Amino acid sequence: MTSTDASIVKPPPSKRLRTWLIIVTIIxxxxxxxxxxxxxxxTYMAAFAADxxxxxxxxxxxxxxxxxxxxxxxxxxxxxxxxxxWIAYRKRRNRLSFxxxxxxxxxxxxxxxxxxxxMLMNVLWTASL
Numbered sequence: 736m737t738s739t740d741a742s743i744v745k746p747p748p749s750k751r752l753r754t755w756l757i758i759v760t761i762i763x764x765x766x767x768x769x770x771x772x773x774x775x776x777x778t779y780m781a782a783f784a785a786d787x788x789x790x791x792x793x794x795x796x797x798x799x800x801x802x803x804x805x806x807x808x809x810x811x812x813x814x815x816x817x818x819x820x821w822i823a824y825r826k827r828r829n830r831l832s833f834x835x836x837x838x839x840x841x842x843x844x845x846x847x848x849x850x851x852x853x854m855l856m857n858v859l860w861t862a863s864l
Contacts, residue, residue, distance in 0.1 A: 752829055756820055761838045763813045766843040767856040770806050770813075777802030813839050 778799055785795045816839025822831035 742795070746822055748827055749829050751834060752824060756824055756832065756836055759820065759840050760817050762843055763817050763839050766846070767810060767813055769846075770809050774803060774806040809842050812842050816840070 749751050781799045781802070784790050784798055785792075815836055820832045820836035820839065823829075823835055828857070
């Protein structure tokens with residue numbers, strides 16, 4: 736084996752990375768399942784906007800399209816992150832696999848952070864000093 740052949744050999748897949756990818760995949764399934772009721776809730780809220788006498792049909796359609804576009808982008812990021820991370824892991828591109836997996840984890844972590852921030856602000860807002 737020459738020195739050029741040794742530089743071509745890629746590192747073996749990491750067991751810690753595989754564990755991380757399994758965790759991200761499981762969390763992504765829950766994030767994916769949470770997006771479906773969120774889209775239906777957004778559409779349901781558009782019905783209330785349509786009930787307002789001052790709302791035009793365009794406003795309601797804009798609201799519905801915005802909700803569905805956000806949900807579609809959220810799902811696309813999750814799917815692209817999970818599938819891309821597993822493909823990179825299979826090709827033994829460990830660092831790339833980790834960074835692509837963050838593409839799937841980021842929307843879910845941001846969603847959880849937003850919920851925590853709302854709960855924290857609710858506690859701080861209602862606290863009597």
